[in-house]
Amino acid sequence: xxxxxxxxxxxxxxxxxxxxxxxxxxxxxxxxxxxxxxxxxxxxxxxxxxxxxxxxxxxxxxxxxxxxxxxxxxxxxxxxxxxxxxxxxxxxxxxxxxxxxxxxxxxxxxxxxxxxxxxxxxxxxxxxxxxxxxxxxxxxxxxxxxxxxxxxxxxxxxxxxxxxxxxxxxxxxxxxxxxxxxxxxxxxxxxxxxxxxxxxxxxxxxxxxxxxxxxxxxxxxxxxxxxxxxxxxxxxxxxxxxxxxxxxxxxxxxxxxxxxxxxxxxxxxxxxxxxxxxxxxxxxxxxxxxxxx
Amino acid sequence: xxxxxxxxxxxxxxxxxxxxxxxxxxxxxxxxxxxxxxxxxxxxxxxxxxxxxxxxxxxxxxxxxxxxxxxxxxxxxxxxxxxxxxxxxxxxxxxxxxxxxxxxxxxxxxxxxxxxxxxxxxxxxxxxxxxxxxxxxxxxxxxxxxxxxxxxxxxxxxxxxxxxxxxxxxxxxxxxxxxxxxxxxxxxxxxxxxxxxxxxxxxxxxxxxxxxxxxxxxxxxxxxxxxxxxxxxxxxxxxxxxxxxxxxxxxxxxxxxxxxxxxxxxxxxxxxxxxxxxxxxxxxxxxxxxxxxxxxxxxxxxxxxxxxxxxxxxxxxxxxxxxxxxxxxxxxxxxxxxxxxxxxxxxxxxxxxxxxxxxxxxxxxxxxxxxxxxxxxxxxxxxxxxxxxxxxxxxxxxxxxxxxxxxxxxxxxxxxxxxxxxxx
Numbered sequence: 017x018x019x020x021x022x023x024x025x026x027x028x029x030x031x032x033x034x035x036x037x038x039x040x041x042x043x044x045x046x047x048x049x050x051x052x053x054x055x056x057x058x059x060x061x062x063x064x065x066x067x068x069x070x071x072x073x074x075x076x077x078x079x080x081x082x083x084x085x086x087x088x089x090x091x092x093x094x095x096x097x098x099x100x101x102x103x104x105x106x107x108x109x110x111x112x113x114x115x116x117x118x119x120x121x122x123x124x125x126x127x128x129x130x131x132x133x134x135x136x137x138x139x140x141x142x143x144x145x146x147x148x149x150x151x152x153x154x155x156x157x158x159x160x161x162x163x164x165x166x167x168x169x170x171x172x173x174x175x176x177x178x179x180x181x182x183x184x185x186x187x188x189x190x191x192x193x194x195x196x197x198x199x200x201x202x203x204x205x206x207x208x209x210x211x212x213x214x215x216x217x218x219x220x221x222x223x224x225x226x227x228x229x230x231x232x233x234x235x236x237x238x239x240x241x242x243x244x245x246x247x248x249x250x251x252x253x254x255x256x257x258x259x260x261x262x263x264x265x266x267x268x269x270x271x272x273x274x275x276x277x278x279x280x281x282x283x284x285x286x287x288x289x290x291x292x293x294x295x296x297x298x299x300x301x302x303x304x305x306x307x308x309x
Numbered sequence: 310x311x312x313x314x315x316x317x318x319x320x321x322x323x324x325x326x327x328x329x330x331x332x333x334x335x336x337x338x339x340x341x342x343x344x345x346x347x348x349x350x351x352x353x354x355x356x357x358x359x360x361x362x363x364x365x366x367x368x369x370x371x372x373x374x375x376x377x378x379x380x381x382x383x384x385x386x387x388x389x390x391x392x393x394x395x396x397x398x399x400x401x402x403x404x405x406x407x408x409x410x411x412x413x414x415x416x417x418x419x420x421x422x423x424x425x426x427x428x429x430x431x432x433x434x435x436x437x438x439x440x441x442x443x444x445x446x447x448x449x450x451x452x453x454x455x456x457x458x459x460x461x462x463x464x465x466x467x468x469x470x471x472x473x474x475x476x477x478x479x480x481x482x483x484x485x486x487x488x489x490x491x492x493x494x495x496x497x498x499x500x501x502x503x504x505x506x507x508x509x510x511x512x513x514x515x516x517x518x519x520x521x522x523x524x525x526x527x528x529x530x531x532x533x534x535x536x537x538x539x540x541x542x543x544x545x546x547x548x549x550x551x552x553x554x555x556x557x558x559x560x561x562x563x564x565x566x567x568x569x570x571x572x573x574x575x576x577x578x579x580x581x582x583x584x585x586x587x588x589x590x591x592x593x594x595x596x597x598x599x600x601x602x603x604x605x606x607x608x609x610x611x612x613x614x615x616x617x618x619x620x621x622x623x624x625x626x627x628x629x630x631x632x633x634x635x636x637x638x639x640x641x642x643x644x645x646x647x648x649x650x651x652x653x654x655x656x657x658x659x660x661x662x663x664x665x666x667x668x669x670x671x672x673x674x675x676x677x678x679x680x681x682x683x684x685x686x687x688x689x690x691x692x693x694x695x696x697x698x699x700x701x702x703x704x705x706x707x708x709x710x711x712x713x714x715x716x717x718x719x720x721x722x723x724x725x726x727x728x729x730x731x732x733x
Contacts, residue, residue, distance in 0.1 A: 044465070044466055044467060046462060171487060174487075175487060175608050176602075178618065180618045180622060181487060187487070189487055189489055189490045190489075191488065191489050191490040191585070258582040259582045259583035263584070263605060264605070265583070
């Protein structure tokens with residue numbers, strides 16, 4: 017049964033949940049909240065089973081074993097964030113902001129990501145796991161900060177123009193969003209710093225063992241360094257310049273961080289790289305076919 | 310099963326009478342005990358708010374419940390008023406009408422300010438108090454549970470409760486709460502001392518505001534207001550410093566010119582580190598230079614802005630009203646149908662059992678007289694008797710069900726009881 021679950025299953029569930037979220041703008045419904053949670057929850061279960069099956073059949077139970085898995089796990093983590101926020105703040109419309117990012121990550125995984133598992137030796141390395149998990153946490157934090165930043169700017173604009181809250185599109189308070197943004201910047205900076213440094217260690221170890229050495233000029237290296245550099249600057253800005261911790265400035269910082277992340281992703285999918293064992297142009301587009309034993 | 314309501318509301322009675330008939334919690338407890346004493350077979354719930362005093366009673370036998378006169382006498386006696394001062398202003402309704410009224414009340418459709426959210430909590434408290442006093446029974450339990458469910462449904466399926474229509478409630482509920490997550494750590498600055506400032510302060514206090522600073526040209530007046538709201542008063546000369554420390558400003562002075570100009574604000578802006586500032590300028594003419602509203606992280610609202618927001622909310626609320634009324638109507642009809650079905654179900658059961666008994670007795674007698682009849686024939690005869698009973702019962706039972714659906718089955722029930730000698 018597990019092998020029958022495809023990306024389409026959970027992507028469609030998330031898309032329906034997003035459509036239901038968008039209908040908040042037009043009409044009210046007593047059952048929509050439950051339906052939204054049911055679709056997103058069903059999508060998350062299918063998503064989890066898909067990842068679990070892939071883990072068992074293609075990488076011996078090791079998560080983050082390919083670039084494809086990495087994007088899907090980032091989308092999975094963001095969906096968990098979405099469900100958590102929606103359950104605890106049912107009147108607030110998080111979906112129209114979070115779910116497009118989730119679908120975007122799933123779309124990148126399906127269309128562009130390399131499905132070839134990382135070389136087994138690398139995937140098993142402790143450093144490899146630290147590297148992958150930290151970058152994953154950093155990416156989720158940047159995406160969460162971006163969502164919070166956009167919501168903050170929408171809310172600030174609404175309040176500046178003195179528009180009463182739309183009953184369907186309730187947003188959290190500016191104070192809550194500003195706190196989320198400030199935390200997202202700090203957490204993403206720390207996680208990406210750990211991910212980047214562990215990547216350097218990993219590369220040095222591989223270099224010594226003469227396996228899978230990644231050139232320091234590889235697009236992945238410099239685009240990641242650029243993202244990290246920006247996040248360090250943004251975090252420093254919020255720590256040492258008090259006005260940047262509140263108001264719209266912190267929202268602009270998180271949105272800019274996301275643009276750097278998008279740049280890193282574009283570089284990853286657009287430029288040749290030998291990161292993770294190199295790109296396979298023949299990577300299968302149908303995951304279950306690959307996942308089947 | 311009967312439900313009856315006797316009471317007075319803002320639509321029928323003057324505020325003076327409502328005030329005289331109102332019950333405190335202790336009085337309501339005592340009143341429920343007295344009602345039980347006077348009408349031991351009736352269930353009772355007493356709903357008393359500033360807009361209404363309503364006595365809901367439910368009973369099985371019509372003579373077991375109080376009449377409008379009984380309730381008027383009870384209310385008059387309890388509050389030491391003359392019977393005739395009370396009687397004329399009381400209204401009465403029963404059955405479906407009473408249920409519909411309670412559902413409308415709980416959903417805040419009968420309130421003075423339609424959509425105000427406190428009433429459903431007050432209905433719940435009234436029901437809980439009656440339950441604690443043992444004066445509710447199966448029927449009032451069903452009715453009040455249903456009323457609270459209807460209130461929730463109206464609140465979730467319409468925006469009627471979300472649309473605030475007073476200046477202060479819009480300022481705090483629609484705008485301040487969208488800027489600040491909490492108010493207990495915010496500095497509230499009140500400039501001047503007007504009625505509307507106090508009203509806004511009341512809403513802010515309800516949201517947890519603790520740090521209130523009052524500035525007034527007249528320091529004793531500032532001190533008086535500060536004392537009333539557990540705040541502190543500062544001299545007029547310290548306005549700049551107070552503004553630098555403030556998160557939310559409520560201003561309503563009678564000044565002819567703005568008391569805070571853009572230049573004044575720019576002087577203190579650097580001390581604020583671009584912290585969010587919400588300014589409610591309730592004064593006419595305005596106390597804050599409108600240009601301050603363009604400064605980064607400043608949200609400046611004038612009374613005109615708030616009035617427009619109130620008007621928009623009022624229009625939206627009016628648009629929601631038909632939907633809310635439709636929900637109440639649908640729920641009332643459904644509730645009555647269920648109630649009537651429940652009332653007829655025991656009757657149908659007794660009738661079936663009675664006829665079944667006759668059939669069984671006759672079959673037994675027949676088979677005793679025909680001992681040679683084989684099993685196949687026995688089965689045929691038994692099935693014939695079953696079919697006959699079912700077919701004979703079908704038309705009267707169907708009529709009873711139809712009447713139950715329409716909700717007017719009392720006479721028919723009585724007729725059934727007499728025709729078929731059915732006992733309760």
